Each structure stands twice: as structure tokens, then as C-alpha cells.
Amino acid sequence: MFILEEVEYNITDNNFHAGDVMPIKLEDIRTRLHAKDYKLTPQRQLIVKVFSENPNEHLSAEDVYGLVKEEHPEIGLATVYRTLDLLAQLDILRVMNFGDGRSRYELTDIDDHHHHHLICLQCGNVAEFNDDLLESLEAVVQKRNGFRVHNHQLKMYGICKECQSKDNEK
Amino acid sequence: MFILEEVEYNITDNNFHAGDVMPIKLEDIRTRLHAKDYKLTPQRQLIVKVFSENPNEHLSAEDVYGLVKEEHPEIGLATVYRTLDLLAQLDILRVMNFGDGRSRYELTDIDDHHHHHLICLQCGNVAEFNDDLLESLEAVVQKRNGFRVHNHQLKMYGICKECQSKDNEK
DNA sequence: AGATCATATGAGAGTAATCATCATTGGTGC
């Protein structure tokens, strides 16, 4: 019923090193699942595929459901939610919250630690930018607050280039 | 029915300049409301009071509802939601999302721009820290991405001091 | 390949946060 060839999906890098490619190996994911006695089912493969085919997007559960359904209408919404949870637990996906009342997900890649978001207060668009300035800040927090930092998320709210020029036209 | 004296609430600063006090003047808030043709109703006063009496907390709508009800059980939940929205629009409150499925609010104070959160992945506790390292980063983003930054939010996820020592005891 | 068995799935009901609606209230200017 679910037929899915075992390909190596590729997503293009979304940071400033243009041309880089970051391979998502299904075998890696299978291994990480098996390490905790989970299976790489066809449904889970499909969901990973959707993410690798939609880089730079911040997909909600409903988005993923819609995209997977195009190919396999028999998938259930509950499976999508369960899979997103699972993949987030395994750090294959990262969960985000942009204040629109739903969780959004993206593939965790190597550079994620330096990967942040610019959220336009006018059009709601979410862009990305990279920076490793925060590394040093982590060390400070570690020392000053005794807090062992695993990860960080930075959001900047403001007005994007496009909305600025639209505003100027008026 | 709603009787509330016009006091000047004070909240103690939550950053590293111990002893500082940051006054929240009701009159300021009244002015900001009136500027947009909103009224400072007793309910709205009460909600502001709850925030000023609970500094360093990250109150959800339900939290606020419970606290306000102690004094005035006749308040409606919808009013709480509406007021939180309004105060957030006017930048008197700031909305946050720590991934527990509900929005949380805190008073916006002068130092908010340097005020960030440490979220423990184990016990879920949210602590705060201040730093102005990000000012320079804003300038970089402004130049590099043409994005006009109004505000930013930084969250660091990790393990807090307390959970670290608990883990070591085992 | 077939039997076994724990895991995963799909369908649909259930839950909880938030929002919308609407009749009523209350303060302000006349």
C-alpha cells in the first residue's frame, strides 16, 4: 500500500554559504529510530520526505497532513501529530512557535544552532538568518546562572524589506 | 461594584541591578489607553495590578483570571482575554510562548529589550537573564537583510542548576 | 514462508485554549 523507494533526500542549505548541500540520509534516521526501538514506517518516511522537499518552510501539522495526503490520502491526522512529536523528540525536527496558535516544524540541520528567525509584524512572513554570535553568550549564561545550555532560539520582530518599500510608496 | 484606589504600583526589577525599582504608573497606562480611545476600566486596572503584584511570573490568561477572581469573582474570562490582547497591542504587556500550549504574559518594562529566558527542559521552570549583547546583532541584521528590527526574543533551552544537582545525586 | 507479538496506524470522540456573538451595563456629554 505504501511504496516508497529508499532514496537519499537532499535539501539545499538555507544559510549564506550558497551552493552547499546538506544530505538527509534516510538510513541515518532509521538508525536513530531503531536505537529507541521505533520503526521507520512508510508514513514516517513520507513525512520526512515532505520536509526535505519543502526546505525553508515552517510547516504546521495541518500543512504536513495536506502535503502527505496528496500522495497518500489514507494517512490519518493523528499519525502526523504522533510522528511530528516523535521526530522532534529525536531532534530530527525542531518545533517553533511564531504566535499564530499552532506549532511549526523544520528539519534540524547541522547549522541549526546558528539559525534564527526574522518575523515581520506587518505581513507575518518568516525569514531566516544565521549567526554564531550567541556562542559566547551561552558560555556567559553557563557560568553566571549555572544553566547548562543545550540549544537556543532567537526571534527578531520588525518590518521586512518588502513591507518597508510598500510603506514608502504610500 | 469595582472599587480600586489609584495607587502607584511598584515592581522590583528582575535584572542584575539589585535594589532598583521600576514604577508602573496607572496614569501612564490611562494616557496610553486614552490616546487610542480606550478606557481604563476597573477590570483593566485590576489586571494591571495582578501583573505588578506578581513580578517575575509568566502568567497565562487562566492564571490572571484566577488571581483577579479572588478579589472580584464577577469578572468574565472573555474580559481577561480581551484585556490581555489590548495591553499586548499597546506594548504594556509582552506575549510569550514556552511551548506548553498557552500564551503567557509579563509587564513590558524599560529593560525588556535585554531580558531573555532560560527554559529548563527537565522541570519546565523559566528563569530570566539580561544581556545587551544582541544590540550589535540587530544592526548587522538591519544592514545585511534590510529588516528593521523592533524587538527580539531569545530563549535558551537546557538544564537548570537545580536539576543538574538532582541528577548528580543519583 | 508462516507464526508470533509488540508497535504503529486510522477513525473518531474528547479536551482545552481561545475567539465570536449578543444582550446588558455603565460612564460621558448633552
Added chain:
DNA sequence: GCACCAATGATGATTACTCTCATATGATCT
């Protein structure tokens, strides 16, 4: 006091998400 309009409280509606349970599937052992 009265008219007007924003604000309120009660409640129903919406929506993202979770739970339950019967069935299906995949890995393992023979």
C-alpha cells in the same frame, strides 16, 4: 435624566491537539 457607544459577562463556537481502541503491519524466530 437621557442618548450614545464602548466594555462587560455569559455562553456557544472554533480549532489545534490528544486519547482510545480496534485493526494492521513489520521484525524476529523458526
